[in-house]
Amino acid sequence: MPSGDERFRVSRRSFIQTLGASAAAGALQSKAAALVETRQPDGASSPPTFGPGPVDIDLKINGKKTTLKVEPATTLLEALRLHAGLTGSKEVCDRGSCGGCSVIIDGKLTVSCMVLAVDAIGSEITTVEGLAKGDDLDPIQAAFVKHDALQCGYCTPGFIVASRSLLNDIPKPTLDQIKHWLSGNICRCGTYTNIFNAVLEASGQPPVADSKPPALPGKVD
Ligand code: FES
Numbered sequence: 001m002p003s004g005d006e007r008f009r010v011s012r013r014s015f016i017q018t019l020g021a022s023a024a025a026g027a028l029q030s031k032a033a034a035l036v037e038t039r040q041p042d043g044a045s046s047p048p049t050f051g052p053g054p055v056d057i058d059l060k061i062n063g064k065k066t067t068l069k070v071e072p073a074t075t076l077l078e079a080l081r082l083h084a085g086l087t088g089s090k091e092v093c094d095r096g097s098c099g100g101c102s103v104i105i106d107g108k109l110t111v112s113c114m115v116l117a118v119d120a121i122g123s124e125i126t127t128v129e130g131l132a133k134g135d136d137l138d139p140i141q142a143a144f145v146k147h148d149a150l151q152c153g154y155c156t157p158g159f160i161v162a163s164r165s166l167l168n169d170i171p172k173p174t175l176d177q178i179k180h181w182l183s184g185n186i187c188r189c190g191t192y193t194n195i196f197n198a199v200l201e202a203s204g205q206p207p208v209a210d211s212k213p214p215a216l217p218g219k220v221d
């Protein structure tokens with residue numbers, strides 16, 4: 001099982017380092033550069049340039065090709081929410097520490113606020129909107145409903161995506177594995193027990209019982 005930091009494919013440090021190399025140059029590597037290369041006129045030998053103005057990119061989001069025009073420094077989270085209209089992924093901390101913006105990229109749980117949209121070119125991106133099949137909820141979504149695993153709901157899409165990612169990798173996780181995997185997602189309402197129960201339910205395991213609160217002094221049951 002990956003460690004807490006390894007669950008997410010992009011660390012805050014690596015993201016900042018990438019930004020530090022300039023959004024217009026250092027961030028546009030590998031797949032993005034390759035894509036631009038293919039857009040050069042035949043025979044062109046000069047290196048590709050990208051930005052600083054908006055650029056057209058194709059992203060594969062929930063199985064569909066989506067063409068967006070974004071600034072090179074646009075994060076994947078911004079691209080999803082502001083350009084693609086997919087607002088399920090939530091911007092909470094915007095610095096890789098809460099998991100509210102969780103998506104799955106090429107099978108890896110990823111915080112989308114720490115990825116540049118241009119670096120997601122050529123990848124399979126799955127957001128919370130891509131989990132249900134028509135009217136049929138993904139089993140983890142149905143389990144969240146059954147176990148009332150939310151209060152304000154703001155953290156919920158991130159938890160659902162992270163839980164889906166866990167179940168993809170470990171179909172029957174132990175409670176400790178669930179807690180460990182979801183340790184990068186923060187619920188300010190403190191709905192953790194119900195969330196853990198939802199994951200247990202979706203993996204065909206019995207839920208844990210809520211611990212009984214300690215008896216008040218002088219109170220007789
Ligand atoms: S908004 Fe991305 S981790 Fe918090």
Ligand code: FES
Pocket residue numbers: 149150151152153154155156186187188189190191
């Ligand atoms: S349900 Fe409110 S932050 Fe988690």
